[in-house]
Amino acid sequence: MISAFLQYLQYEKNFSSHTVFAYKKDLEQFSLFVSDKYNTQNLTEVKSDYVRDWIISLKDTKLTSTSINRKISALRSFYKFCRKHNSNIGDPLAKVSAQKTGKKLPYFFKDSEIESVLSDNPIVDSFSNSRDDIILETLYDTGIRRAELITIKDEDFNFFSLTLRVMGKGNKERLIPISNILKIKAEKYINLKKSLFGNTDSFIVTDKGCSTYPNFIYRVVKDKMSTVSMLDKRSPHVIRHTFASGMLNNGAELNAVKDLLGHANLSATQIYTHTSFEQLRSIYKQAHPRNNKNNH
Numbered sequence: 001m002i003s004a005f006l007q008y009l010q011y012e013k014n015f016s017s018h019t020v021f022a023y024k025k026d027l028e029q030f031s032l033f034v035s036d037k038y039n040t041q042n043l044t045e046v047k048s049d050y051v052r053d054w055i056i057s058l059k060d061t062k063l064t065s066t067s068i069n070r071k072i073s074a075l076r077s078f079y080k081f082c083r084k085h086n087s088n089i090g091d092p093l094a095k096v097s098a099q100k101t102g103k104k105l106p107y108f109f110k111d112s113e114i115e116s117v118l119s120d121n122p123i124v125d126s127f128s129n130s131r132d133d134i135i136l137e138t139l140y141d142t143g144i145r146r147a148e149l150i151t152i153k154d155e156d157f158n159f160f161s162l163t164l165r166v167m168g169k170g171n172k173e174r175l176i177p178i179s180n181i182l183k184i185k186a187e188k189y190i191n192l193k194k195s196l197f198g199n200t201d202s203f204i205v206t207d208k209g210c211s212t213y214p215n216f217i218y219r220v221v222k223d224k225m226s227t228v229s230m231l232d233k234r235s236p237h238v239i240r241h242t243f244a245s246g247m248l249n250n251g252a253e254l255n256a257v258k259d260l261l262g263h264a265n266l267s268a269t270q271i272y273t274h275t276s277f278e279q280l281r282s283i284y285k286q287a288h289p290r291n292n293k294n295n296h
Contacts, residue, residue, distance in 0.1 A: 001043065001044065001078075001082060002024070002027050002028075002031070002043070002078070004081075005023075005027075005077075005078050005081045005082075006020055006023065006024055008081060009023060009077075013170070014170050014171040015170070016147055016169065018147050018214065019169075022070070022074070023074045023077070023078075026070070026071045026074040026075070027043075027074060027075070027078055029071075030043075030054055030071070030075060031043060033050075033053075033054050033057065034046060034050055034054075037050075037053065038050055043078075043082075044082060044086070044089045046092045047090075047092055048092045048093070048094070048095050048096060050092065051072075051075065051092050051093055051096050052096065055068060055072070055096070055099075058071065065099035065100060068099050069098045069099050072093065072096065072098060072099075075092075075093055076093050079091055079092065079093060107231055107232075107233045107238045107241060108238060108241040108242040108245045108246075109225065109229055109231065109238060109239065109242045110229075111246065113225070113228040113229045114140055114239075114242060116228050117136060117224055117225065117227070117228055118133070118136055118137055118140060127192060127193070127196060127207065128207055130188070130189050130192055131189065131193075131204065131205070131207075132220050132223075132224060133185065133189075134185055134186060134189045134204070135149070135204060135217060135220050135221065136220075136221065136224055136225075136239070137181070137182055137185050137186075138152075138164075138182060138186070138204075139221070139236055139239040139240065139243075140239050140242065140243060141178055141179050141181070141182040141243075142164055142166070142176045142178060142182075142243070142260075143176075143239075143240050143243030143244060143247075143260055143261055144164075144166055144176065144240070144262075145168070145169075145236075145237075145240065145262070146214055146217045146218065146236040146237070147214065148166050148167065148168060148262075149203075149204060149217060149236070150202070150204065150211070150212055150213065150214065150217065151167055151202075152164070152166065152202070152203040152204070153201070153202060153203055154190050154199075154200075154203050156203070157178070157183075157186055157190075157203075159183050159186070159187060162177060162178050162179070162180065162183060163175045163176065163177055163178060164176045164177075164178050166262070168262035169262065169264075170264075172262065174259065174262055176260060186203075190203075193205065193209075196209065197209030204217070217236055218235055218236060221234065221235060221236045221239065222234045222235065225238075225239075240261070244257055244261060244269070247260070254266060254269055254270070257269055
């Protein structure tokens with residue numbers, strides 16, 4: 001049943017391979033837990049108590065509430081699929097609630113940190129340096145997801161109209177404007193790449209001309225940003241946060257940022273509407289009584 005469910009996610013729901021893999025790992029983990037503790041191999045015979053015990057075991061491993069909720073969501077989707085094909089199958093998650101999560105503000109880099117890494121004329125003495133620079137430039141210029149960057153092809157760029165075609169979640173395509181800086185860098189990078197490897201399947205490739213993978217992009221971003229930032233998180237998603245916060249702080253409308261980010265609804269974008277720290281600092285200086293006293 002798990003195999004049929006994963007095929008359903010991939011071919012009917014158009015979930016990305018990354019998401020399908022995550023669901024697969026979650027279901028396999030749950031299946032192993034049920035098998036070890038309750039000696040059953042049949043997930044359709046699972047009871048609510050089994051799910052609650054699993055959640056407790058996840059908590060014992062110090063897994064975050066957000067990660068636990070993602071696993072619960074995977075189970076919900078799986079059993080919804082099962083009941084759709086067999087109405088006699090019960091719902092072991094009917095009385096299982098999601099874990100409470102605190103609302104954390106997104107991390108983002110300072111403009112000066114980004115700019116120090118992305119100079120207009122980077123020193124490019126090797127293909128890997130050129131590739132690493134274009135990874136950060138593309139992420140920051142467009143705000144796209146790591147998974148979207150991996151799937152971009154050279155022909156997705158239209159350097160005449162200054163746009164980039166991106167395939168987002170659920171195979172939803174969108175056009176994103178790009179800057180002239182990204183255009184120039186991307187053209188140079190593509191020419192260098194073609195001189196070394198000819199035509200490639202992907203825009204971003206490894207030192208051997210092969211397509212990249214999520215951890216590859218993560219390592220490049222972390223290594224580059226570690227030279228300028230002290231943030232605990234230095235991931236591609238933090239660059240996406242930085243893009244969104246910067247757009248909103250500079251007057252972009254929420255709906256426009258939603259479309260650029262490829263969000264399905266506004267609720268996912270609204271986390272970026274919180275006042276930036278620099279704005280808070282400015283308001284604090286203007287309004288705090290002590291600051292007013294110091295000015296007299």
